[in-house]
Amino acid sequence: MIGPDVAGIAEKLGAAADTATAIGQLAAETGLDVDAAYAVQTALLQRRLDRGERLVGLKMGLTSRAKMAQVGVDEVIWGRLTDAMRVPDGGAVDVGAYIHPRVEPEVAFLLDRLPGPGEPVGDFTDAVRAVAPAIELIDSRYANFTFSLPDVIADNTSAAAFVIGPWSPVPDGLDNLGVLLEIDGRVAQVGSTAAILGDPRRALDEGIRLAGRHGVRLREGWVFLAGAATAAVPLRPGAHVRAVVEKLGAASLRAAS
Numbered sequence: 499m500i501g502p503d504v505a506g507i508a509e510k511l512g513a514a515a516d517t518a519t520a521i522g523q524l525a526a527e528t529g530l531d532v533d534a535a536y537a538v539q540t541a542l543l544q545r546r547l548d549r550g551e552r553l554v555g556l557k558m559g560l561t562s563r564a565k566m567a568q569v570g571v572d573e574v575i576w577g578r579l580t581d582a583m584r585v586p587d588g589g590a591v592d593v594g595a596y597i598h599p600r601v602e603p604e605v606a607f608l609l610d611r612l613p614g615p616g617e618p619v620g621d622f623t624d625a626v627r628a629v630a631p632a633i634e635l636i637d638s639r640y641a642n643f644t645f646s647l648p649d650v651i652a653d654n655t656s657a658a659a660f661v662i663g664p665w666s667p668v669p670d671g672l673d674n675l676g677v678l679l680e681i682d683g684r685v686a687q688v689g690s691t692a693a694i695l696g697d698p699r700r701a702l703d704e705g706i707r708l709a710g711r712h713g714v715r716l717r718e719g720w721v722f723l724a725g726a727a728t729a730a731v732p733l734r735p736g737a738h739v740r741a742v743v744e745k746l747g748a749a750s751l752r753a754a755s
């Protein structure tokens with residue numbers, strides 16, 4: 499049997515992102531399963547590397563109930579982050595460059611020495627050098643932000659941009675820190691890091707395990723986004739967004755109109 503056209507699907511998704519034009523879902527009609535969807539994601543990454551971008555990290559998706567419920571997919575997923583997706587803390591993004599951008603509060607890890615393939619993370623503070631509050635800007639390339647599990651994986655888990663706030667040494671507890679998403683100074687979402695798999699440190703174990711299944715090894719110096727603690731909120735032109743994580747401080751961005 500001939501499998502799905504991985505290169506062709508990656509090209510469609512890449513072009514949708516480049517032109518900020520939504521497309522229809524592809525998995526059902528092309529017979530794309532989860533493994534083939536990660537192959538599409540790898541082809542999309544290659545497309546970015548070919549134009550000079552650098553792989554700088556990994557992001558987890560759907561590690562909280564709030565996120566699973568919002569998009570109707572209930573499996574933990576992962577995607578790739580490149581240097582071109584990074585926006586400086588306090589910086590501006592052009593909303594016109596996206597289809598229907600949303601923002602969500604995240605916790606970021608700066609990776610240090612990681613165990614070999616198949617080995618569990620021993621001491622978290624050996625594996626993670628620093629932690630930071632972060633904002634992820636997601637932008638599904640599918641119309642109406644609606645997708646199946648293989649569709650969202652193929653679409654690099656809706657990754658579009660991210661902001662990392664100030665790095666801090668790993669605090670004693672990461673498992674129950676208050677999280678706020680503020681838009682124009684008003685609280686839009688409230689949560690806790692406990693929403694992220696019970697403890698965001700677990701997201702790293704899952705990331706190592708799930709990416710490892712597809713031959714991807716996490717690297718020292720990479721950024722790791724543990725997944726949003728709350729539902730995502732639409733990003734409107736002119737908005738000022740702040741994600742605050744107790745003990746860690748805040749990350750912010752502006753949406754240029």
Ligand code: OOG
Nearest residue numbers: 559560565655656725726
């Ligand atoms: C999929 C990406 C999910 C997260 O933090 O849970 C994600 C989506 O919601 O479009 O990034």
Ligand code: MG
Nearest residue numbers: 602634725726
């Ligand atoms: Mg996210």
